[in-house]
Amino acid sequence: MSNTTTQAMDTTARYSALEHGGLEVTERLDGPEVVPGSVAPIIERRPSLHSPEIAHPEQYQPNKQEHGNYFGGNDEVAAPAYGEDARPAFMHNDAKEAGMAVHETGSPRKARRYCGMSRTVCIIVAVVAMLVVLGAVLGGVLGTLLTKHSGNSSSSALPEPYTFNGTSSNNTTPTSSSSPLEAMAGTGFAAAVSADGSGRLLMYYQDARGRIIENSYLNGSWTLETTSLIDESVVVSSDATQGSPLAAVSYTVGTLQYRQIFYIDGTGLVKTTNSTTVSANAVATSWTTPYAIATDHAATSETAGLAACSDHIGMNGIRVYYGSISGYVQEVAYQFNNTALGWNELYSFPQSDANSGVACVVYDNAANQDQFVNVYMRNTSGIVVQNYYDFVANDGWSLGPETSTNLTIASGTALAACNDDSQSEYIHFQLTNGTIMRGMVDPSGSVFEQYNLLQTATTNSKLAATYVDGGALLMFQNDTDASTMWLADTSQRMVSILNEAIP
Template identity: 25%
Template structure:
């Protein structure tokens, strides 16, 4: 979410990102389709061995009048020594490997799975029963079955030898312990938080990066508004909409800002005008995990390093990280800036500046502030107990002295916090001055653990079912509430349209030629797209279209 200079009329609620202007109906958007992929089932396993069939044996004695059977060696005779049977021993991973024995090497068959043994050709003999007559002419029956080995049979557990069973059990416990630690970090407590890792196989090969950050910003008096995103090649770029034609153009290498952004970095842009100088600030996380600032003015039109970079602020190391910069239009008596070591009353332009929130770990956001004319950023507050993988919302350009910040707690509920900075007012328990207070009446439950948050005219969040909802909030400090009947779900003419789980999002509202005001909501629905949804602030039909992002 980005910010802009508010209109001079104190009674008008300004736009987060852009000053009001007349924008035509979009003309350069292309329709989108949602694709799904199907998994493949593994090939069924099979055994190359035939079931054992017992060999035929002759009767114990011949019919009367015939000579006793001669003891001949049967082609099915069993091995005479148990040492001739295939031997396997467990390796360190609990899998069986064939071993050499008595000079014969048995190797794994390439057609068999690991742990099978392949036995070469051999003469296998079966037990043979015959009969002869002893010295007392009594018939004596002889069995040529070899005696059983004297080695005691090893006890087995669940069909496995005890050694193999305990090795496998130990490995299983280690794996479960590792998974438990990972889930504890990723999900925190109770419902907790979530980091949605992106496997390289899902990286985009065209359009926008799968999981791209998105930021919208405009400037008063500028003939265009811009959308910043991450190209599939990894670089951060922007496209702009021409007000007169409604066409979205750019997004090429000539509109490239940085090439050192981490994959799926969050992006936040703040834009405002000081006198005749228009300034744009873009914030992102680089490949080393540091929060970075680049600044551009209309005097040079060159993106240069911002003062935040000297602090080397390390962000949470995850694929989904919360980061938000917010334009601040009036500081009044904000105690955070009175304590700032970089503040200078003679040099500072007290009416303009920025707040910045970034996730420093899974459950903590750190807040910094900057005021025009100051030499650097100042650490203002640590917010503990919030989901570091979700976004941050802010609202600080109203006609009064109260500023608002919105974050997701560890139970997947959006909390709205307010702070009255008017030091000339008396502080009471119900309404303290220069203290952050939770507006509990405006809580929004059941949001996605990695939802982005944004506000302009409506407040937006992604719900657990992946749909984006807009909420009409009445901002009134401790009495801040949600107008339930005005809540809507983002979509198009055919119905609601879900976003990618944890999609980045940016929102704004612009005046139209027809005299109305249109809501703009950008998010990803496919992974290579930047999709724009529009609707009049008063309600009515919603439309959808995709920005045409260059291939290179």
């Protein structure tokens, strides 16, 4: 299957528990041209399960800063211009031909008067009276609104929510005694779906004080919507280095459901903590004392790479990947069926960029007897490559698909990936112009099948992705405000499911 950009787009509305606005897909004028490129020889894998879609970035609106619906029509269509020979006919009396019948009146009729005034004067007086009444009504209404607005001045820390199909995308209503959540500039992001079967989205970030905070989303509501709801019971950890990348997994062992977080501390050690206790409002509490999972190889101080995957099939445990100070991406493993072994360093990926991001995705397909873990990273040549491990064959790591050499992928870019447990895997990375690009591959395919330009983010924004409610959900920091966290959930066919600032 060849590398293509897509040219057609399914605009069919998708409805889910996340009923919010559309994603704006932009293409900057100075952005890269996404064209078919060559792919280095790789180990052949099973052919793709489906044909690539057609959607081309030229369909997207360029240079729009709002986050609105890009499927709508053009609201700025110019009025039609008439040519001289196509103007509406009009004939002045002086231009009429001789002999044309013209109605001639006798003496002019006396102008009708209203309330003792001429018709013109009466109309003027009526208009003035209407303006006076309208001004009085508007004055009262605006006065009331301004009074109410002055009591909610704290809400100005977030941009005004955009509207989509007449519905606000932001369901948060801050009160005068609260303020929106604020992330540290350069915060890491982690995302996972709760193992309890509820479909709850779990997200983690570093707040302005450097604490790792858990927030979650279900049925249109966040557990944390204002800073007043944050106390020490919801703090995951406080010893992460500033701007540490984050990773999260949620899994079940026995009767216990775990939420487990990974981060880098101030000394470069990759640490973890977990919780099996959840409060009445679905917030994890009683996090365990953090400890290092690898002491032989610390993380590089500039790495954006930290990823974690868990599964009971194939790996039967947890795998963590991070940018090592040794100059490559390092793998560390934990086995559910032999916990006495603890954490063990396994594979080191040659020619990987230790300072850029890393992402991992587990793919299980019992029908095809597929059990893969796909790990994505930027290599030293500046392209994103996939390394995969086939747990059925158990024959070591192999090279999978790689991005086109025509893409100008930013050095130090974060990576985020997820799959839909079916036929598509979504890989997100940032280009040198700040735009986030999404590549799509078959989980067991051999090529990147298509690319889609998404929104712009702050330079080297951290990323997190997971598959939620029929779409690849991405977290990043919006380029309009470094402290604003943004969430965009987009289907395979680029239909927006959710696009909003995290409160």
